[in-house]
Amino acid sequence: MARVVSAAATGANPPMADLHRHLAQLADTSLTGRRLPESDLEELRRLAATAAGRGTALRCVVAEYLASACDVWADLVASGRAREPGDVIEVASALIGAIGEATVALTEGYETAHRAAIRGEEAMRREFVDDLLDGRTDLGRLAERAERFGLRLVGPHSVAVARAAEPFGAGDDSTRYVEEALTSRFPAKDVLITTKDGLLVCVSPGAVPDVPDIFATAVRTAVNEQCRTAVSRPRPGASGIVRCYQEARSTLDLAALLGLSRRLVHASDLLVFQVLGRDRAAITDLVATVLGGLGTARGGPKVLLETLTAYFSSGCQNTTTARRLGVSVRTVTYRLTRIEQLTGHDPTDPEQRYILQTAALGARLLDWPNHPLQSAE
Numbered sequence: 021m022a023r024v025v026s027a028a029a030t031g032a033n034p035p036m037a038d039l040h041r042h043l044a045q046l047a048d049t050s051l052t053g054r055r056l057p058e059s060d061l062e063e064l065r066r067l068a069a070t071a072a073g074r075g076t077a078l079r080c081v082v083a084e085y086l087a088s089a090c091d092v093w094a095d096l097v098a099s100g101r102a103r104e105p106g107d108v109i110e111v112a113s114a115l116i117g118a119i120g121e122a123t124v125a126l127t128e129g130y131e132t133a134h135r136a137a138i139r140g141e142e143a144m145r146r147e148f149v150d151d152l153l154d155g156r157t158d159l160g161r162l163a164e165r166a167e168r169f170g171l172r173l174v175g176p177h178s179v180a181v182a183r184a185a186e187p188f189g190a191g192d193d194s195t196r197y198v199e200e201a202l203t204s205r206f207p208a209k210d211v212l213i214t215t216k217d218g219l220l221v222c223v224s225p226g227a228v229p230d231v232p233d234i235f236a237t238a239v240r241t242a243v244n245e246q247c248r249t250a251v252s253r254p255r256p257g258a259s260g261i262v263r264c265y266q267e268a269r270s271t272l273d274l275a276a277l278l279g280l281s282r283r284l285v286h287a288s289d290l291l292v293f294q295v296l297g298r299d300r301a302a303i304t305d306l307v308a309t310v311l312g313g314l315g316t317a318r319g320g321p322k323v324l325l326e327t328l329t330a331y332f333s334s335g336c337q338n339t340t341t342a343r344r345l346g347v348s349v350r351t352v353t354y355r356l357t358r359i360e361q362l363t364g365h366d367p368t369d370p371e372q373r374y375i376l377q378t379a380a381l382g383a384r385l386l387d388w389p390n391h392p393l394q395s396a397e
Contacts, residue, residue, distance in 0.1 A: 046092050046122070050115035056122060064122055065129030072133035081126055089119045146190070149214045152258065153221070153265045176226035176254035179264035181272050182239040184247040187218030194242040195220060201238035206231060219269070223261060226254030236284045248275060250285045270294075278384050296382055303382040308393050310379035313362035321389050324362070325380065327355040331367060332377050 045060050064085075071081045093115060182188070188195050198220060199213040211231060212223040220239060224231035236249035250271035252264035271287040278293065287294075296303050314321030327345065331352070334340035338356075342349045356367050365372040386393065 061125040068129030069133035
């Protein structure tokens with residue numbers, strides 16, 4: 021059993037006496053046929069846990085223990101305490117049973133310690149990710165902790181955020197699938213996959229531009245349903261990752277508000293909406309001034325506003341607009357004429373089209389007419 025001690029149990033208080041007691045107990049068990057006492061098995065569990073903490077492989081612990089058990093058998097044979105063939109079989113049977121119990125105890129102790137270590141590592145990783153995305157800690161200290169998880173915060177990074185019908189959770193099947201899909205193609209230092217607030221988050225260096233697209237593809241494959249991914253613009257440093265995460269989240273929310281059909285949305289593509297949204301008073305005034313007249317239409321402004329949005333989305337083609345709305349071309353033409361009458365702006369006139377389109381975008385941002393316009397005064 022000395023081999024087990026040398027490989028796994030050296031420390032401040034090496035259990036030399038306990039191990040010698042176990043060897044003696046193992047021999048006694050073989051001769052008496054009694055089972056190993058629970059205290060002896062618990063000591064073996066503690067020994068295996070110590071080995072796990074020191075990084076010793078389980079197979080090494082078991083191999084060393086079995087080698088020591090063989091020494092016990094050799095001592096029993098040499099001592100002549102099992103002389104008759106029947107006695108030899110009985111003693112060997114009892115020894116094998118005791119060794120089996122001891123091996124199970126070693127495995128239990130090792131696996132328990134291993135699971136505890138994994139939970140501790142996951143807790144540390146979760147704390148690091150929360151601090152990284154929320155920017156709640158010293159940036160220098162954050163960079164040091166990032167090295168532990170293989171992430172280098174030097175240079176620009178971008179953040180991709182995915183949302184599906186069911187929230188993503190740490191360790192669930194979808195999350196593991198996406199993580200494996202990314203880590204199989206990119207080094208660990210180039211990808212950080214995590215979950216936060218039900219979203220799946222991917223942090224990657226700006227120097228590896230393919231990661232967000234592959235991340236979005238893996239997410240769609242994993243959830244096999246309607247989902248959307250938003251990608252931030254690259255920014256440098258740990259503080260840049262915080263801003264990237266916030267931008268990706270806001271882009272995801274904005275895409276949902278606008279009802280975009282695209283499954284992958286880049287923040288740079290929605291800059292015009294962000295600019296419009298920053299001055300809520302101005303955009304509210306624009307919508308009220310340009311589109312307010314639609315409120316007098318029979319049935320309200322919703323149908324005419326939907327027609328206007330579809331018209332601009334289709335490249336101002338009446339036929340395409342009619343197909344999207346499921347109505348006739350004549351109906352589209354009538355509605356566009358009605359819009360001109362109520363707003364004073366002709367959607368078919370290139371000079372007036374920009375004003376109407378900007379106002380229509382503002383209406384989507386304000387979710388009008390579902391929500392009434394709030395005056396800034």
